[in-house]
Amino acid sequence: MVLQLMFSFFKKSVSESSSEQKIVVTEDYTDVSPIAQYFKNETGVTFDKQTTILKSKVTTFCRQMAISSFKELLNSIKDDKKLKQQLVDSLTTNETFFYREFKQIEELVGLVKNANTKVDILCAPSATGEEPYSIVIALLEAGVSQNNFHVTGIDINSDAIEKANKAIYRERNVRNLSPRIIDIYFTKDNGSYVLKEMIKQHVTFKLMNLFDPSFKSIGKFDFIFSRNMLIYFDQETKLKAKEILESMRKNQNQEIFFGHADLF
Ligand SMILES: C[S@@+](CC[C@H](N)C(=O)[O-])C[C@H]1O[C@@H](n2cnc3c(N)ncnc32)[C@H](O)[C@@H]1O
Known part of the structure; x- marks a missing residue:
């Protein structure tokens, strides 16, 4: 089976050449602010001055988890505790060392x-x-x-x-x-x-x-x-x-x- 991947800016099409069957997944990683707001309410951590960084991190996270939009992510983390924990793990900074301060x-x-x-x-x-x-x-x-x-x-x-x-x-x-x-x-x-x-x-x-x-x-x-x-x-x-x-x-x-x- 030959898989053909065609990417456009917000659109990803996967076509199975033999059956002519087309699965179209629409990606929408535009407005990250509802995620930022949710994350701040839950953890206290704010990305107010780092929206670009947040957007890039959450986009990467969504692609890894096969989640096609920020909206879908928001809906999923409200019920899915494991996914929410994975998001928290990917967005918190744990840099530290012995005898700091x-x-x-x-x-x-x-x-x-x-x-x-x-x-x-x-x-x-x-x-x-x-x-x-x-x-x-x-x-x-x-x-x-x-x-x-x-x-x-x-x-x-x-x-x-x-x-x-x-x-x-x-x-x-x-x-x-x-x-x-x-x-x-x-x-x-x-x-x-x-x-x-x-x-x-x-x-x-x-x-x-x-x-x-x-x-x-x-x-x-x-x-x-x-x-x-x-x-x-x-x-x-x-x-x-x-x-x-x-x-x-x-x-x-x-x-x-x-x-x-x-x-x-
Ligand atoms: C940079 S580390 C600080 C570690 C250590 N106290 C130090 O000073 O080196 C910041 C930590 O805060 C944690 N953190 C952020 N929000 C938190 C919350 N609401 N509850 C508990 N831990 C949180 C992060 O996961 C991260 O590990």
């Missing part, structure tokens, strides 16, 4: 050392795990007893959570770590850096959306990190996120650790 981690270490009880720490978002694992390494390096803390990491991106649980990293992820720390806490395997169980056991990861009502039910925390997520939100959404995170503090006077770029 380390001064704040040092500050946290000081606070944990002064606490007399076991502390619960939240990283929302955790992305691929480097931030919560950095916290564990720094606490152990400072001599904090391993029974005195637990870290919870949450993220909306399922690929990121999967990578976080695996905890296998590339050189660029560990670039801020000293050779000594790498030797103690990682095993090298074919150019990869495999984090040891002694660190992994102190972190629990959950696939969660900060704006989902279920998020608040994961508990209250002594210390909360929320770094480099608010940069993807508009002002109103940043304040909403801040309010949610503040409501999850055990101590209302404890400041939340935001990233330096997360300006309000």
